[in-house]
Amino acid sequence: MKYGLQFRDVFAAWESLLDGVLITLLLSACAMLGGLAIGIACAAGRVYGPGWLKRLVAAYVEVIRNTPLLVQLFLIFFGLPSFGIRLDGFTAAVLALVINLGAYTTEIVRAGLEAVPRAQVEAGHSLGLSGLQVFRYIVMFPALKAMFPALASQFVLLMLATSIVSQISVEDLFHAASIVQSRTFRDFEVYVVIGGLYLGLAFVFRGLFAALYYWTFARR
Amino acid sequence: MALVEVQRISKSYGALQVLTDVSLDVAKGEVVALIGRSGSGKSTLLRCINGLEPIQAGAIRIDGVQVNDPTTNLRKLRQEVGIVFQSFNLFPHLSVSDNITLAPRVVKNQPPEAARELAREVLRRVGLEDKLDAFPAQLSGGQQQRVAIARSLAMRPKVMLFDEVTSALDPELTGEVLKVLESVAREGMTMILVTHEMGFARRFGSRAVFMHEGRIHEEGRAAAMLAEPKTLELQTFLNAVLH
Numbered sequence: 001m002k003y004g005l006q007f008r009d010v011f012a013a014w015e016s017l018l019d020g021v022l023i024t025l026l027l028s029a030c031a032m033l034g035g036l037a038i039g040i041a042c043a044a045g046r047v048y049g050p051g052w053l054k055r056l057v058a059a060y061v062e063v064i065r066n067t068p069l070l071v072q073l074f075l076i077f078f079g080l081p082s083f084g085i086r087l088d089g090f091t092a093a094v095l096a097l098v099i100n101l102g103a104y105t106t107e108i109v110r111a112g113l114e115a116v117p118r119a120q121v122e123a124g125h126s127l128g129l130s131g132l133q134v135f136r137y138i139v140m141f142p143a144l145k146a147m148f149p150a151l152a153s154q155f156v157l158l159m160l161a162t163s164i165v166s167q168i169s170v171e172d173l174f175h176a177a178s179i180v181q182s183r184t185f186r187d188f189e190v191y192v193v194i195g196g197l198y199l200g201l202a203f204v205f206r207g208l209f210a211a212l213y214y215w216t217f218a219r220r
Numbered sequence: 221m222a223l224v225e226v227q228r229i230s231k232s233y234g235a236l237q238v239l240t241d242v243s244l245d246v247a248k249g250e251v252v253a254l255i256g257r258s259g260s261g262k263s264t265l266l267r268c269i270n271g272l273e274p275i276q277a278g279a280i281r282i283d284g285v286q287v288n289d290p291t292t293n294l295r296k297l298r299q300e301v302g303i304v305f306q307s308f309n310l311f312p313h314l315s316v317s318d319n320i321t322l323a324p325r326v327v328k329n330q331p332p333e334a335a336r337e338l339a340r341e342v343l344r345r346v347g348l349e350d351k352l353d354a355f356p357a358q359l360s361g362g363q364q365q366r367v368a369i370a371r372s373l374a375m376r377p378k379v380m381l382f383d384e385v386t387s388a389l390d391p392e393l394t395g396e397v398l399k400v401l402e403s404v405a406r407e408g409m410t411m412i413l414v415t416h417e418m419g420f421a422r423r424f425g426s427r428a429v430f431m432h433e434g435r436i437h438e439e440g441r442a443a444a445m446l447a448e449p450k451t452l453e454l455q456t457f458l459n460a461v462l463h
Contacts, residue, residue, distance in 0.1 A: 126302075
């Protein structure tokens with residue numbers, strides 16, 4: 001069978017694809033900020049908190065990491081309305097992604113905090129610094145440095161995972177691709193193009209993270 | 221009144237008794253060498269003195285302030301008690317200058333220029349004034365330890381604790397650190413050192429304290445005690461470290 005590749009119709013829809021890219025970027029940015037905040041808070045609770053908090057955080061991390069993101073997303077978007085909580089697609093998507101990324105980030109941040117030797121903390125306390133000062137001036141920077149590569153990787157994975165929000169009709173890049181596909185029937189071409197776009201986005205993120213690492217950490 | 225008073229303290233980790241009924245008074249300006257085999261409790265005693273380790277019985281006072289009292293402001297107390305560790309524990313992400321000025325700035329609220337001047341002064345005392353802007357990783361072990369001593373000096377403590385500060389160093393680097401300890405001792409600093417440097421203990425220790433199985437087993441004037449040990453355990457220990 002002969003199939004003639006034809007990208008013209010796909011490229012003609014560049015505006016919807018670009019809109020999709022922007023939504024994907026926006027979703028990713030929201031999820032990264034939210035996920036990082038949750039991750040830092042939960043990791044601090046897990047490492048420095050009382051026993052019950054440690055167990056609570058551990059339960060959150062294990063439940064989220066061992067269930068599919070799609071199930072979490074559907075629970076929030078289709079499940080919560082049963083209890084009268086109705087969220088629009090974008091909000092539900094951000095919420096699901098933040099909760100999901102938060103769990104993975106917690107583990108990464110925890111590893112980062114634990115990578116700072118106990119002796120460093122002791123040295124800080126011995127100089128009369130308070131717990132908060134020890135964290136801010138002694139633990140935070142080396143911990144961020146240690147966790148940065150893993151965090152960057154996780155963020156790129158999250159950006160790719162945002163594609164499933166098209167399942168609840170959020171108009172991200174993948175959703176745009178499905179529309180273009182249904183209009184042009186150029187399945188192969190469409191998915192090659194958006195595959196390339198995701199690849200490009202991933203490279204952009206990795207490049208940004210690498211630059212951030214270089215300017216912030218590499219020279220110390 | 222002694223500057224450091226350790227009165228009948230005991231410490232255990234669960235079932236493991238590490239210090240039993242230890243008493244030790246250190247007067248202002250004294251240099252006390254704590255010696256003994258590893259596991260004899262000497263490092264633990266040092267860590268109890270600045271409150272890094274809690275004790276189960278007895279009392280520790282520094283300049284009259286009780287360390288093991290929940291109402292004592294440990295942060296304030298620790299500003300008076302410098303400690304230098306075996307593994308230096310410099311902050312790797314901070315320059316030498318920032319390592320030294322961190323506590324004066326954030327704990328004592330010194331203005332940055334004054335703190336930097338202070339850093340210059342204490343670095344001069346350890347002979348490393350030219351390393352003000354270096355990072356720890358760029359220094360040799362001996363230099364790092366001298367910076368750690370300078371960092372501690374910058375808080376102007378009343379007493380300094382040294383926990384095997386030359387043990388992690390190559391033999392050719394211990395000399396420069398001992399020289400710094402010597403000059404700090406000559407300036408009249410009250411010092412308690414856990415050390416395996418018997419030569420140093422003999423020359424500069426006003427007193428030596430031999431610990432054995434969590435107790436003070438023998439103590440006395442450093443030179444006399446190391447030359448003529450009274451107990452069999454100290455004789456055995458000295459034979460092992462000197463030969």
